[in-house]
Structure formats: C-alpha cells, structure tokens
Amino acid sequence: MKGIRKYKSSALITGASSGIGKDFAYELAKHGYSLTLIARDLRRLNEIKSDLESKYKVQVEVNSKDLSKNSDIKDLVEGLKTKDYGLVVLAAGYGTGGQFHTLDLESELRMVDxxxxxxxxxxxxxxxxRKDNTPRGLVLFGSLVGFQGVPWTSTYAATKAFIQSFAEAISGEYKNKGIDVISVAPGPVKTNFADRAGMTMGNAQSPDGIAKEVLSQLGKTVTVRPGFLSKFLGYSLITLPRNLRTFVLKQIMGQMVFGGKG
Ligand SMILES: NC(=O)c1ccc[n+]([C@@H]2O[C@H](COP(=O)([O-])OP(=O)(O)OC[C@H]3O[C@@H](n4cnc5c(N)ncnc54)[C@H](OP(=O)(O)O)[C@@H]3O)[C@@H](O)[C@H]2O)c1
Structure with missing residues (x-):
C-alpha cells in the first residue's frame, strides 16, 4: 500500500485487543510498523504481540490502560510526549443499548470518557x-449511527456524532499541515461490540480488511465507510432527511436491542 509509506512506520493503536483495532495491528505489522497496542485486557494484547512478532518480525509494545479512567488517559498522554508515532489509531470504544433512563448512568458516562x-x-x-515536517496520520472512529440521533442507543450515537464532527474539524485545520485525519464510519461489524452492548446484529460484516481499506483512504477523504454493508446502509440513509433517518434507525436499533419489541 503506497499511501502509508509516507508516514514514519510506528503506530499507537487503542482498542487493539479485538475487532477492528486488532485488524489495524495486523495490517500495520504486515507493512513493517512497530506498534504500541493499548486496551484493558493484557492477556489478549500479549497473545497478539507474540503472534505479530513471530509472523512479521516487528517490535510490539503492549500497555494495559482503562481509557474510562482519567489517570490512565493521563499516563498514556504523558508517554506520548516522548514517543513519536507516524500513525495513531483510536479504535477503543463501546456502546450500550436500551431506553436511556434504564441504562446504568456510570457506564454511560464511562462511555463518553x-x-x-x-x-x-x-x-x-x-x-x-509534531516537531518536524514528516506526515502524520490520525484514524478516529465514528459510526453509521453518528450522523443523526438514534433511539435505543442515544449516548453511544451522540459520542459517535461528536467524533464525526471533531474529525471533520481537525482534518480541516491540519489538512495542509501534514496531518491526515480520517473518520471511519462502519455499519454493523462482527466483533465483540454487539455482545458488550447487549445487541444482536443479524447482518454484520467481518472486521478483516477494514484497516486495509481505511489506510488506503487516509489523506484522500475525511470519512470512510468501509466495506459493502457500511456503504450500502450509509449511502441509502444519508439521502433521507435527518428526522427520517432517526425514524428508520429507531426501527433497526429496536430489532437489535429488543428484538423488535422496543
Ligand atoms: N462493531 C460495530 O458494529 C461498530 C460499528 C460502528 C463503529 N464501531 C466502532 O469501532 C471501534 C472498534 O470497535 P469494535 O467493533 O472493534 O469492538 P470490540 O471488538 O469490542 O473492540 C473494542 C476495543 O476497545 C477496547 N476498549 C473498550 N473499552 C475500553 C476501555 N475502557 N479502555 C481501553 N480500551 C477499551 C477493547 O479492549 P478491552 O476490552 O481489552 O479493553 C477492544 O480492544 C469502536 O470505537 C466502535 O464504537 C463499531
């Protein structure tokens, strides 16, 4: 992949212990990147580290951090001051499903964090x-649900709207200053996400190959909808007025959260 050769070949990946973040770890290791992998589950991170080091002969560091804890975020940020990564991929995240007032408030707030x-x-x-002129890349995670309010996953959809807006804005600020920013807006993907959110996803795409597509678009576009399902759902919805999108997604999310009884 030509595009990513322009970045210094070292990357920080949060949410690297499973799903889409893990796919990024494998894709970047394949291209010779040295990696720092972050998530809470150190055992899974270490398994990935051993596999990557033996398959691709790259250097992999792992660090267990709970990004809902301000002290852990601060530690990570402190470490960043002395590390010069070419790419930062911030895939850590989770969602919840249900009627807003019934959801655990602490978990909703940790999700925002x-x-x-x-x-x-x-x-x-x-x-x-960034102290020199070498290009840098920043990969953030929005979602199909981040383009309008979505009943039954209200806080989660709002966090993804925040990321979509933030990515578009900082992309505009740094576009011609050597920092490429992209927002990834997947539709349903078969990862640990649905289990943790208590959702059932009937139709979902595999996370494999998402990183490859996203990295090929970094620096070319601000928003990427990876895979056929994300494109099909995303582009069909985006043509509708915002209130209609909310209505349609309410039905879909109702199925995913309550099996249609919402
Ligand atoms: N799957 C989907 O359908 C879908 C659709 C749209 C957008 N997304 C977004 O894509 C991103 C990746 O999700 P995924 O689908 O790959 O889900 P996943 O398999 O559940 O992976 C989530 C990752 O985030 C990490 N994480 C969760 N809570 C954390 C915390 N408090 N501190 C540090 N790390 C934490 C998890 O690791 P530990 O559990 O080890 O901490 C895991 O590595 C997320 O931002 C998600 O919102 C997913």
Missing part, C-alpha cells in the same frame, strides 16, 4: 508532538 474524552486528550498531545 472512552469514546470522546480520551480521543480529545490523545489527539491534542499527538498533534502538539
């Missing part, structure tokens, strides 16, 4: 770090 607060803090340090 993981999905938004940690992203703002890490991006701020990463961008400040």
């Amino acid at each position: 993981v999905n938004c607060r940690s992203v703002v803090q890490i991006c701020h340090q990463f961008i400040q770090n």
Whole structure:
C-alpha cells in the first residue's frame, strides 16, 4: 500500500485487543510498523504481540490502560510526549443499548470518557508532538449511527456524532499541515461490540480488511465507510432527511436491542 509509506512506520493503536483495532495491528505489522497496542485486557494484547512478532518480525509494545479512567488517559498522554508515532489509531470504544433512563448512568458516562474524552486528550498531545515536517496520520472512529440521533442507543450515537464532527474539524485545520485525519464510519461489524452492548446484529460484516481499506483512504477523504454493508446502509440513509433517518434507525436499533419489541 503506497499511501502509508509516507508516514514514519510506528503506530499507537487503542482498542487493539479485538475487532477492528486488532485488524489495524495486523495490517500495520504486515507493512513493517512497530506498534504500541493499548486496551484493558493484557492477556489478549500479549497473545497478539507474540503472534505479530513471530509472523512479521516487528517490535510490539503492549500497555494495559482503562481509557474510562482519567489517570490512565493521563499516563498514556504523558508517554506520548516522548514517543513519536507516524500513525495513531483510536479504535477503543463501546456502546450500550436500551431506553436511556434504564441504562446504568456510570457506564454511560464511562462511555463518553472512552469514546470522546480520551480521543480529545490523545489527539491534542499527538498533534502538539509534531516537531518536524514528516506526515502524520490520525484514524478516529465514528459510526453509521453518528450522523443523526438514534433511539435505543442515544449516548453511544451522540459520542459517535461528536467524533464525526471533531474529525471533520481537525482534518480541516491540519489538512495542509501534514496531518491526515480520517473518520471511519462502519455499519454493523462482527466483533465483540454487539455482545458488550447487549445487541444482536443479524447482518454484520467481518472486521478483516477494514484497516486495509481505511489506510488506503487516509489523506484522500475525511470519512470512510468501509466495506459493502457500511456503504450500502450509509449511502441509502444519508439521502433521507435527518428526522427520517432517526425514524428508520429507531426501527433497526429496536430489532437489535429488543428484538423488535422496543
Ligand atoms: N462493531 C460495530 O458494529 C461498530 C460499528 C460502528 C463503529 N464501531 C466502532 O469501532 C471501534 C472498534 O470497535 P469494535 O467493533 O472493534 O469492538 P470490540 O471488538 O469490542 O473492540 C473494542 C476495543 O476497545 C477496547 N476498549 C473498550 N473499552 C475500553 C476501555 N475502557 N479502555 C481501553 N480500551 C477499551 C477493547 O479492549 P478491552 O476490552 O481489552 O479493553 C477492544 O480492544 C469502536 O470505537 C466502535 O464504537 C463499531
């Protein structure tokens, strides 16, 4: 892949212990990147590290951090001051499903911290770090649900709207200053996401290959909808007025969260 050769070949990946973040770890290792992998589950991170080091002969560091904890975010940001990554991929995130007032408030607030607060803090340090003119890349995770309000996953959809807006804005600020920013807006993907959110996804795409497509678009577009399903759902919805999108997604999310009884 020609595009990613322009970045210094080292990357920080959050949410690397499973799903889409893990796919990024494999894709970047394949291209010779040295990696720092972040998530809470150190055992899974270490398994991935051993596999990557033996398959691709790259250097992999792992670091267990809970990005809902401000102290852990601060540690990570502190570490960033002395590390010069070419790419930062912020895939850590989770969602919840249900009627808003019935959901655990602490978990909703932790979600805002993981999905938004940690992203703002890490991006701020990463961008400040850049002392030379070599290009840098920043991969953030929005979602199909981030383009309108979505009943039955209200806080999660709002966190993804935040990321979509944030990515578009900082992309505009740094576009001609050597920092490429992209927002990934997947539709349903078969990862641990649905289980943790208590959702059932009937139709979902595999996470394999998402990283390859996203990285091929980095620097060319601000939003990428990876895979056929994300494109099909995303482009069909985006033509509708915002209130109609909310209505349609309410039906879909109702199926995913309550099996249609919502
Ligand atoms: N799957 C989908 O349908 C879908 C659709 C649209 C957008 N997305 C977005 O894509 C991104 C990747 O999700 P995925 O589908 O790959 O889900 P996943 O398989 O559940 O992966 C989520 C990753 O985030 C990490 N994580 C969760 N909470 C964390 C915390 N408090 N601190 C640090 N790391 C944490 C998890 O690791 P640990 O559990 O080890 O901490 C895991 O590595 C997320 O931002 C998600 O919102 C997913």
